[in-house]
Amino acid sequence: VDHLSRLERSKLMRKIRSQATKPEAAVEREARRIKRNFKMNSKRLAGKPDLAFFRLRRAVFVHGCFWHQHRNCKRSNIPKSNQAYWGPKLARNVQRDREVRKRLKAAGWQVLVIWECKCNRSNYIHKTLNKFLSAPKWSGRESCL
Numbered sequence: 001v002d003h004l005s006r007l008e009r010s011k012l013m014r015k016i017r018s019q020a021t022k023p024e025a026a027v028e029r030e031a032r033r034i035k036r037n038f039k040m041n042s043k044r045l046a047g048k049p050d051l052a053f054f055r056l057r058r059a060v061f062v063h064g065c066f067w068h069q070h071r072n073c074k075r076s077n078i079p080k081s082n083q084a085y086w087g088p089k090l091a092r093n094v095q096r097d098r099e100v101r102k103r104l105k106a107a108g109w110q111v112l113v114i115w116e117c118k119c120n121r122s123n124y125i126h127k128t129l130n131k132f133l134s135a136p137k138w139s140g141r142e143s144c145l
């Protein structure tokens with residue numbers, strides 16, 4: 001049960017949104033260590049991926065677990081009392097993410113999603129990015145989990 005009013009909840013969500021730059025910063029830092037050229041939030045690509053490695057045609061999204069509804073993740077729980085409000089809103093996000101991934105893949109890009117809840121482990125980010133950038137073909141298993 002959500003013990004916050006709708007107003008308090010939306011304030012909290014705004015706060016969460018503004019903190020969302022933190023996981024992105026962690027991923028950016030690890031990407032710089034790998035020393036491959038990338039662009040951030042490129043408007044030339046569908047969905048403006050957080051990182052785009054043009055030469056490798058690989059794009060990375062850093063997703064907040066709540067906004068992008070990380071499956072089987074505690075952080076993605078929708079407050080029960082406001083389900084009517086959040087349900088459709090978040091379902092649209094998920095749908096949009098799916099379409100963006102499809103469009104990128106159709107254009108020959110490989111796509112990786114790194115979830116916020118894993119971003120406190122720089123080792124995980126480093127390893128995953130390395131794997132993603134060096135595999136001839138990304139299995140995509142981690143791309144939408």
Ligand SMILES: [Zn+2]
Nearest residue numbers: 065070073117
């Ligand atoms: Zn998560």
